[in-house]
Amino acid sequence: MQSSSTNGPSRGVLDYFKWAFIVTAAGLALGAVLGWQMTQTLGGTLTIFFICAVLAVLEISLSFDNAIVNANKLKDMTPVWQRRFLTWGILIAVFGMRIVFPLLIVVIAAKIGPWEAMVLAAAEPARYAEIMHDAHLPIAAFGGTFLMMVGLSFFFDQSKDVHWVRWLEATMQRYATIRGIEVAIVLVTVLIFSRLLEPGESQIFFRSAIWGLLTFLLVEVLGGLLDSTQEMMEAGAKGGLGAFLYLEVLDASFSFDGVIGAFALTQNLFVIAIGLGIGAMYVRSMTIMLVEKGTLTAYRYLEHGAFYAIIALSVIMFLQSLIEIPEVITGLGGAGLIGLSLWSSIRWNRVNADMAAEG
Incomplete structure (x- = not known):
């Protein structure tokens, strides 16, 4: 599929993050207002403002992957x-996972x-x-x-060639x-930890x-059924409702750690x-930029x-x-692996460009 960036002028990196910057400004301002209402002190207001900023950085660091x-x-x-x-999905991600999900846990647990x-x-x-802390065990097992x-x-993909x-x-x-x-590897891992x-x-x-495993398998099966039906109805259109559902469940699994850690x-x-x-x-802005700029193709190990x-x-x-594992370790670990893969990709591109020049 052609990148959508070919349909219009090339966008700069900052253009992709315009709405993220706007939401950041509005969110931090709302955090400051909330801090003042809660504490009625400048120190309390600045504390809430700072916590909002730290949580945003935490979420970004956990969400590169x-x-x-x-x-x-x-x-x-x-x-x-x-x-x-990128429209309905992000609404579900922001309001569903960051607001409804924590409420739903308490509704069920309490x-x-x-x-x-x-x-x-x-x-x-x-x-x-x-209550949220007590619910961490089943959430960790399901999401993990x-x-x-x-x-x-x-x-484990036979067609994988890179x-x-x-x-x-x-x-x-x-x-x-x-x-x-x-499935066998995951079940053995689950048995060891249990x-x-x-x-x-x-x-x-x-x-x-087991519910986490069944959810993955059901989403895969349902996605295949929905997308195969859609292919017949829409002359081979790829990645329809099934892929949408897969991405929503995937985003939910990524969000578990950040919500609990917050x-x-x-x-x-x-x-x-x-x-x-x-x-x-x-995360939404990064996703759009990666798709439109073809970054995944340009950096082969990303x-x-x-x-x-x-x-x-x-x-x-x-x-x-x-055991307790600080969220900063989780975020830095993921970011480190992605950074290393990016460095390897740049190195591979450079070596192959030199070889092509010599040839």
């Missing part, structure tokens, strides 16, 4: 479905209604944060399993002919992980929504770094069921 994987899927989607994901959960978040933030399946499915860590990726490609090998937990926690972890900085749901919402807008980061994140989410 999210943007790259989104772009990888979007480049094969029709322009219509690209626009739908067995209360949505309105009561909202009141609890506003009136008793400490109790709200406690889903993301591990996403990462392994990229490497390898970054050659010895490892060539081996995984060779064994991709074994049906269900990714054995390390207390009996009660082990059951919760295992059950949630409660380490503040117990106020509305401050969290502002900070993470700002970060989500940068996708590899993102999928290695996804697998690393899934393992970290599993480890969080056993």
Whole structure:
């Protein structure tokens, strides 16, 4: 599919982040107003302002790989479905995952209604944060399993012909002919971690992980059915409703870690929504830029770094069921892998350009 950038004049990098900058300004201003209403002091206002900014940076650092994987899927989607994901999809990501999702957890865990959960978040933030913390184990198991399946499915692919860590990726490609090998690896990993937990926690972890695995498989099956039907109806259009649903569930899995980790900085749901919402807008801007500029094609190992980061994140989410791991480690780890893959891509481009010049 041709990049949409060919349909109009080339855009500068800053042009892609225009709306992200606008949302940042509006969000930080709203955070300052909220801080003043909550504390009635300049110091309190600046504290809330700073927390909003830190949460935005946290979300961006955790979401580099999210943007790259989104772009990888979007480049094969029709322009219509690209626009739908980048408009409706981002609304679901910002409002659904950053506001509705934390409320839904409390609704289920505390067995209360949505309105009561909202009141609890506003009136008793400490109790709200406690419920969210208690829900971390099943969330980590569900999200970690889903993301591990996403990462392994990229490497266990018979048609994959570009390898970054050659010895490892060539081996995984060779064994991709074994049906269900990714599922087997994930299940063994889940069993190992569940054995390390207390009996009660082990059951919760295992059950949630199985739901994460089933969700991935169901989204894959449903996506194939929807897209095959759409191909017949729309003369082969690629990446329709099935791909849209896949990206939404993927974004949700990426968001689990950031939403839960945000409660380490503040117990106020509305401050969290502002900070993470700002970060989500940068993810959207990065996704658009990657698709339109063809960055994934220009830097051949960038996708590899993102999928290695996804697998690393899934393992970290599993480890969080056993030990505390600061969010900064999660963010820096993923960013480091992507940065290394970018450096390798630039180096490969330079070497091949020199060889072409000599030839």
